[in-house]
Amino acid sequence: MRIIAIGAHLDDIELACGGTLAKAIGGGAAVKMVVLSKSGYTYHDGRVMRLDETALEEGRRAAAVLGVDDLIVLDWPAKDIPYHSEVVEPLDELITDFGPDLIFGHWPFDTHQAHQSTSLSTISAARYFNSILLYEPITPSGRSYIAFRPQVYSDITGFIDRKIESLRAHRTEYQKYGERWLEAVRARANHRGFEMGVEFAEAFEVMRLELKV
């Protein structure tokens, strides 16, 4: 099994499908993470919230916690990743070269403009591939006018601690949101787990899925 997960920022993938990736690696899958920006950003009042170098260091550590050693970080501006052929074509090349059986991408109704454009670029770039799952956004970018529809569930009961640990590696984001951030991630995984009858789960929407029987 070959899985590629694509996110706008360092931490998006861990938040949304980190448990599933760690589980897949445990099961022998090859996993590649592609992040479109170095992820440093300032607040609207000019305060530096995260430096590129810090984000890169945190992101590498977080990926390692999940067991992922194949992490590609591109250099689009964190807040303004365009939905453009300049993004789609390099993504197309990365996806085609890797040859995934399954692709994870942002959900297009996420309220973060860079998550939306990354979602659309992923969908465009993955047009020749048959299985694409869109991962569930979290607050604040998940506070959409559209409801996320959990359609595919992944039991991550044995991997929730690894997921939380990978998020803890994102120290600058942890400083911003605090322990409540991790409590909320765990609580949602618990809620999704309750829905499917296990302890912890991650949920996805189907963009396209090949049924293998």
Ligand SMILES: [Zn+2]
């Ligand atoms: Zn993000």
